[in-house]
Amino acid sequence: MPVHNVHERLLTATPEQVGALIDSLATGPADRLWPHRTWTPMAFDGPVVHGASGGHGPVRYTVAAHVPGTWVRFAFTAPRGFHGFHEYAALPVDAEHTVLRHTLSMRITGLARLSWPLGYRWMHDALLEDSLDLAERACHGRLPHPARWSAYVRLLYRLFPEEGTTPDPEPAQAPASR
Template structure:
Protein backbone atom coordinates (compact mmCIF):
# COMPACT_ATOMS: atom_id res chain seq x y z
CA UNK A 1 0.00 0.00 0.00
CA UNK A 2 1.56 3.34 -1.02
CA UNK A 3 1.63 6.26 1.43
CA UNK A 4 2.34 9.87 0.49
CA UNK A 5 1.93 12.41 3.29
CA UNK A 6 2.96 16.09 3.27
CA UNK A 7 2.96 18.67 6.06
CA UNK A 8 4.17 22.20 5.45
CA UNK A 9 4.18 25.59 7.09
CA UNK A 10 4.75 29.00 5.56
CA UNK A 11 7.05 30.87 7.92
CA UNK A 12 7.68 34.61 7.99
CA UNK A 13 11.40 33.97 8.28
CA UNK A 14 14.54 33.91 6.18
CA UNK A 15 15.69 30.57 4.79
CA UNK A 16 18.88 30.59 6.88
CA UNK A 17 16.82 30.94 10.09
CA UNK A 18 14.65 27.98 9.14
CA UNK A 19 17.72 26.07 7.96
CA UNK A 20 19.28 26.53 11.41
CA UNK A 21 16.24 24.77 12.90
CA UNK A 22 16.76 21.86 10.52
CA UNK A 23 20.42 21.64 11.47
CA UNK A 24 19.52 21.51 15.17
CA UNK A 25 17.68 18.18 14.76
CA UNK A 26 18.83 15.59 17.31
CA UNK A 27 21.16 18.06 19.04
CA UNK A 28 19.75 17.39 22.51
CA UNK A 29 18.56 20.52 24.34
CA UNK A 30 19.59 22.64 21.34
CA UNK A 31 17.09 20.84 19.04
CA UNK A 32 14.49 23.48 18.17
CA UNK A 33 12.55 21.49 15.57
CA UNK A 34 11.76 18.08 17.05
CA UNK A 35 8.89 18.02 19.63
CA UNK A 36 10.70 15.72 22.06
CA UNK A 37 8.64 16.75 25.09
CA UNK A 38 5.59 15.05 23.58
CA UNK A 39 7.05 12.52 21.15
CA UNK A 40 10.31 11.29 22.64
CA UNK A 41 13.84 12.34 21.87
CA UNK A 42 15.23 12.13 18.36
CA UNK A 43 18.64 10.49 18.66
CA UNK A 44 21.38 9.31 16.32
CA UNK A 45 24.59 7.36 16.84
CA UNK A 46 26.65 10.41 15.76
CA UNK A 47 26.09 14.05 14.81
CA UNK A 48 23.61 14.68 12.03
CA UNK A 49 25.31 13.45 8.86
CA UNK A 50 24.84 10.94 6.05
CA UNK A 51 24.99 7.43 7.50
CA UNK A 52 23.86 8.43 11.01
CA UNK A 53 21.55 5.75 12.43
CA UNK A 54 18.80 6.39 14.94
CA UNK A 55 15.25 7.61 15.25
CA UNK A 56 12.65 8.14 17.92
CA UNK A 57 10.91 5.40 19.86
CA UNK A 58 10.15 2.42 17.59
CA UNK A 59 10.56 4.51 14.44
CA UNK A 60 14.09 3.92 13.16
CA UNK A 61 15.94 5.30 10.18
CA UNK A 62 19.26 6.23 8.62
CA UNK A 63 20.23 9.66 7.31
CA UNK A 64 20.34 8.99 3.57
CA UNK A 65 21.07 12.54 2.38
CA UNK A 66 21.81 15.85 4.05
CA UNK A 67 22.41 19.33 2.71
CA UNK A 68 22.93 21.48 5.82
CA UNK A 69 20.38 24.23 6.20
CA UNK A 70 18.41 23.00 3.20
CA UNK A 71 17.30 19.36 3.15
CA UNK A 72 17.54 16.08 5.02
CA UNK A 73 16.21 12.66 4.04
CA UNK A 74 15.79 9.68 6.35
CA UNK A 75 15.34 6.11 5.06
CA UNK A 76 13.20 3.86 7.27
CA UNK A 77 14.68 0.79 8.93
CA UNK A 78 11.76 0.26 11.33
CA UNK A 79 9.10 -0.50 12.21
CA UNK A 80 8.79 -3.64 10.12
CA UNK A 81 6.75 -3.03 6.99
CA UNK A 82 7.80 0.62 6.45
CA UNK A 83 9.69 0.90 3.15
CA UNK A 84 10.57 4.41 2.05
CA UNK A 85 11.68 7.74 3.43
CA UNK A 86 10.71 10.96 5.10
CA UNK A 87 12.39 14.30 4.69
CA UNK A 88 12.42 17.95 5.68
CA UNK A 89 13.03 20.64 3.06
CA UNK A 90 13.64 24.35 3.57
CA UNK A 91 12.18 26.16 0.55
CA UNK A 92 12.82 29.92 0.34
CA UNK A 93 9.95 31.80 -1.31
CA UNK A 94 11.42 35.30 -1.05
CA UNK A 95 13.78 37.19 1.28
CA UNK A 96 11.36 37.09 4.22
CA UNK A 97 9.27 33.91 3.71
CA UNK A 98 10.23 30.27 3.76
CA UNK A 99 8.21 27.10 3.39
CA UNK A 100 9.20 24.26 5.70
CA UNK A 101 7.95 21.01 4.21
CA UNK A 102 7.97 17.47 5.56
CA UNK A 103 7.28 14.67 3.10
CA UNK A 104 6.77 11.01 3.88
CA UNK A 105 6.77 8.59 0.94
CA UNK A 106 6.68 4.89 1.62
CA UNK A 107 5.09 1.58 0.89
CA UNK A 108 3.68 -0.37 3.80
CA UNK A 109 3.60 -4.16 3.81
CA UNK A 110 2.53 -6.93 6.16
CA UNK A 111 1.00 -5.89 9.47
CA UNK A 112 1.92 -2.25 8.73
CA UNK A 113 -0.91 -2.25 6.17
CA UNK A 114 -3.22 -2.22 9.21
CA UNK A 115 -1.15 -0.37 11.78
CA UNK A 116 -0.30 2.60 9.53
CA UNK A 117 -3.91 3.70 8.85
CA UNK A 118 -5.18 2.75 12.31
CA UNK A 119 -2.43 4.17 14.52
CA UNK A 120 0.87 5.33 13.03
CA UNK A 121 -0.64 7.85 10.62
CA UNK A 122 -2.50 9.72 13.33
CA UNK A 123 0.55 9.98 15.57
CA UNK A 124 2.73 10.98 12.62
CA UNK A 125 0.36 13.78 11.63
CA UNK A 126 0.12 15.11 15.19
CA UNK A 127 3.88 14.93 15.71
CA UNK A 128 4.62 16.79 12.47
CA UNK A 129 2.15 19.56 13.25
CA UNK A 130 3.77 19.90 16.69
CA UNK A 131 7.15 20.16 14.96
CA UNK A 132 5.89 22.86 12.60
CA UNK A 133 4.45 24.72 15.60
CA UNK A 134 7.92 24.72 17.17
CA UNK A 135 9.39 26.07 13.93
CA UNK A 136 6.82 28.84 13.74
CA UNK A 137 7.31 29.85 17.35
CA UNK A 138 11.12 29.74 17.00
CA UNK A 139 11.18 31.92 13.88
CA UNK A 140 8.35 34.37 14.57
CA UNK A 141 8.05 34.39 18.36
CA UNK A 142 4.34 33.67 18.12
CA UNK A 143 1.94 30.84 17.42
CA UNK A 144 -1.53 32.20 16.66
CA UNK A 145 -3.08 28.79 15.84
CA UNK A 146 -1.36 25.95 17.68
CA UNK A 147 -2.07 22.43 16.46
CA UNK A 148 -4.45 20.40 18.57
CA UNK A 149 -4.42 16.65 18.99
CA UNK A 150 -7.65 14.94 17.98
CA UNK A 151 -9.55 12.78 20.46
CA UNK A 152 -8.32 9.76 18.55
CA UNK A 153 -4.66 10.78 18.97
CA UNK A 154 -5.23 11.35 22.69
CA UNK A 155 -6.86 7.90 22.94
CA UNK A 156 -3.99 6.23 21.08
CA UNK A 157 -1.44 7.91 23.34
CA UNK A 158 -3.38 6.83 26.44
CA UNK A 159 -3.50 3.23 25.18
CA UNK A 160 0.24 3.31 24.37
CA UNK A 161 1.05 4.16 27.99
Protein backbone atom coordinates in the same frame (compact mmCIF):
# COMPACT_ATOMS: atom_id res chain seq x y z
CA MET B 1 0.29 0.20 -0.60
CA PRO B 2 1.81 3.65 -1.24
CA VAL B 3 1.72 6.44 1.35
CA HIS B 4 2.53 10.07 0.56
CA ASN B 5 2.04 12.46 3.47
CA VAL B 6 3.06 16.14 3.44
CA HIS B 7 2.96 18.75 6.21
CA GLU B 8 4.18 22.28 5.59
CA ARG B 9 4.13 25.74 7.09
CA LEU B 10 4.84 29.11 5.50
CA LEU B 11 7.19 30.97 7.83
CA THR B 12 8.22 34.59 7.88
CA ALA B 13 11.90 33.71 8.00
CA THR B 14 14.89 33.42 5.70
CA PRO B 15 15.87 30.04 4.28
CA GLU B 16 18.95 30.21 6.51
CA GLN B 17 16.81 30.63 9.65
CA VAL B 18 14.58 27.71 8.70
CA GLY B 19 17.60 25.64 7.68
CA ALA B 20 19.09 26.23 11.13
CA LEU B 21 15.96 24.65 12.63
CA ILE B 22 16.46 21.57 10.44
CA ASP B 23 20.12 21.41 11.43
CA SER B 24 19.14 21.46 15.12
CA LEU B 25 17.39 18.07 14.79
CA ALA B 26 18.56 15.42 17.27
CA THR B 27 20.79 17.83 19.21
CA GLY B 28 19.08 17.12 22.54
CA PRO B 29 17.87 20.22 24.39
CA ALA B 30 19.20 22.43 21.56
CA ASP B 31 16.76 20.79 19.10
CA ARG B 32 14.33 23.56 18.13
CA LEU B 33 12.30 21.55 15.61
CA TRP B 34 11.46 18.19 17.15
CA PRO B 35 8.76 18.32 19.89
CA HIS B 36 10.85 16.25 22.31
CA ARG B 37 8.93 17.24 25.44
CA THR B 38 5.76 15.56 24.17
CA TRP B 39 7.15 12.95 21.76
CA THR B 40 10.06 10.55 22.03
CA PRO B 41 13.17 12.54 21.12
CA MET B 42 14.90 11.99 17.80
CA ALA B 43 18.37 10.60 18.47
CA PHE B 44 21.25 9.20 16.42
CA ASP B 45 24.49 7.32 17.04
CA GLY B 46 26.39 10.51 16.22
CA PRO B 47 25.86 13.77 14.34
CA VAL B 48 23.12 13.98 11.73
CA VAL B 49 25.32 13.16 8.74
CA HIS B 50 24.96 10.66 5.89
CA GLY B 51 24.91 7.13 7.31
CA ALA B 52 24.05 8.00 10.93
CA SER B 53 21.55 5.57 12.49
CA GLY B 54 18.78 6.44 14.89
CA GLY B 55 15.16 7.41 15.02
CA HIS B 56 12.46 8.00 17.60
CA GLY B 57 10.58 5.36 19.56
CA PRO B 58 9.89 2.29 17.40
CA VAL B 59 10.50 4.26 14.19
CA ARG B 60 14.11 3.75 13.09
CA TYR B 61 16.00 5.18 10.15
CA THR B 62 19.36 6.23 8.79
CA VAL B 63 20.37 9.59 7.40
CA ALA B 64 20.20 9.00 3.65
CA ALA B 65 21.22 12.55 2.67
CA HIS B 66 21.82 15.91 4.29
CA VAL B 67 22.45 19.32 2.79
CA PRO B 68 23.23 21.49 5.82
CA GLY B 69 20.93 24.46 6.20
CA THR B 70 18.54 23.13 3.55
CA TRP B 71 17.38 19.52 3.68
CA VAL B 72 17.68 16.18 5.45
CA ARG B 73 16.29 12.80 4.35
CA PHE B 74 15.89 9.73 6.56
CA ALA B 75 15.46 6.20 5.13
CA PHE B 76 13.31 3.85 7.23
CA THR B 77 14.80 0.72 8.77
CA ALA B 78 11.87 -0.02 11.16
CA PRO B 79 9.15 -0.79 11.87
CA ARG B 80 8.88 -3.79 9.61
CA GLY B 81 6.82 -2.98 6.54
CA PHE B 82 7.86 0.71 6.24
CA HIS B 83 9.82 1.08 2.97
CA GLY B 84 10.71 4.64 2.07
CA PHE B 85 11.78 7.91 3.65
CA HIS B 86 10.79 11.05 5.48
CA GLU B 87 12.46 14.41 5.14
CA TYR B 88 12.47 18.06 6.19
CA ALA B 89 13.22 20.78 3.63
CA ALA B 90 13.53 24.57 3.75
CA LEU B 91 12.01 25.89 0.53
CA PRO B 92 12.60 29.60 -0.19
CA VAL B 93 9.57 31.60 -1.33
CA ASP B 94 11.14 35.06 -1.32
CA ALA B 95 13.71 36.97 0.75
CA GLU B 96 11.45 37.01 3.83
CA HIS B 97 9.42 33.80 3.56
CA THR B 98 10.30 30.12 3.57
CA VAL B 99 8.16 27.00 3.52
CA LEU B 100 9.20 24.32 5.98
CA ARG B 101 8.01 21.04 4.49
CA HIS B 102 8.02 17.54 5.92
CA THR B 103 7.40 14.76 3.43
CA LEU B 104 6.86 11.09 4.20
CA SER B 105 6.89 8.81 1.18
CA MET B 106 6.79 5.07 1.63
CA ARG B 107 5.29 1.78 0.58
CA ILE B 108 3.78 -0.25 3.38
CA THR B 109 3.65 -4.05 3.43
CA GLY B 110 2.61 -6.80 5.81
CA LEU B 111 1.24 -5.76 9.21
CA ALA B 112 2.15 -2.14 8.47
CA ARG B 113 -0.88 -2.14 6.18
CA LEU B 114 -2.90 -2.16 9.42
CA SER B 115 -0.58 -0.38 11.87
CA TRP B 116 -0.11 2.67 9.62
CA PRO B 117 -3.78 3.59 9.06
CA LEU B 118 -4.91 2.59 12.57
CA GLY B 119 -2.13 4.13 14.65
CA TYR B 120 1.07 5.43 13.17
CA ARG B 121 -0.61 7.81 10.71
CA TRP B 122 -2.56 9.65 13.41
CA MET B 123 0.41 9.92 15.75
CA HIS B 124 2.67 10.97 12.86
CA ASP B 125 0.29 13.75 11.80
CA ALA B 126 -0.01 15.08 15.37
CA LEU B 127 3.78 14.98 15.90
CA LEU B 128 4.42 16.82 12.63
CA GLU B 129 1.93 19.57 13.40
CA ASP B 130 3.56 19.97 16.84
CA SER B 131 6.94 20.20 15.07
CA LEU B 132 5.67 22.90 12.70
CA ASP B 133 4.21 24.76 15.70
CA LEU B 134 7.71 24.81 17.23
CA ALA B 135 9.13 26.16 13.98
CA GLU B 136 6.49 28.87 13.81
CA ARG B 137 7.14 29.89 17.40
CA ALA B 138 10.91 29.91 16.78
CA CYS B 139 10.53 32.13 13.70
CA HIS B 140 7.64 34.37 14.76
CA GLY B 141 8.05 34.45 18.54
CA ARG B 142 4.40 33.48 18.95
CA LEU B 143 1.90 30.83 17.94
CA PRO B 144 -1.59 32.25 17.45
CA HIS B 145 -3.24 28.95 16.40
CA PRO B 146 -1.52 25.90 17.92
CA ALA B 147 -2.36 22.49 16.55
CA ARG B 148 -4.79 20.46 18.62
CA TRP B 149 -4.79 16.72 18.96
CA SER B 150 -7.93 14.83 18.02
CA ALA B 151 -9.68 12.67 20.60
CA TYR B 152 -8.31 9.62 18.76
CA VAL B 153 -4.70 10.85 19.04
CA ARG B 154 -5.21 11.55 22.75
CA LEU B 155 -6.53 8.00 23.18
CA LEU B 156 -3.59 6.49 21.25
CA TYR B 157 -1.15 8.60 23.28
CA ARG B 158 -2.66 7.27 26.53
CA LEU B 159 -2.63 3.68 25.27
CA PHE B 160 0.92 3.91 23.89
CA PRO B 161 2.69 6.62 25.91
CA GLU B 162 5.86 8.15 24.54
CA GLU B 163 8.80 7.01 26.66
CA GLY B 164 10.66 9.78 28.51
CA THR B 165 8.16 12.53 27.67
CA THR B 166 5.65 14.70 29.48
CA PRO B 167 2.47 12.62 29.66
CA ASP B 168 0.23 15.52 28.66
CA PRO B 169 -2.27 14.91 25.88
CA GLU B 170 -2.02 18.55 24.85
CA PRO B 171 1.24 19.67 23.22
CA ALA B 172 3.64 20.90 25.92
CA GLN B 173 4.91 23.68 23.66
CA ALA B 174 1.52 25.37 23.34
CA PRO B 175 1.04 28.73 25.06
CA ALA B 176 -0.60 28.75 28.47
CA SER B 177 -3.43 30.98 27.21
CA ARG B 178 -5.13 28.21 25.19
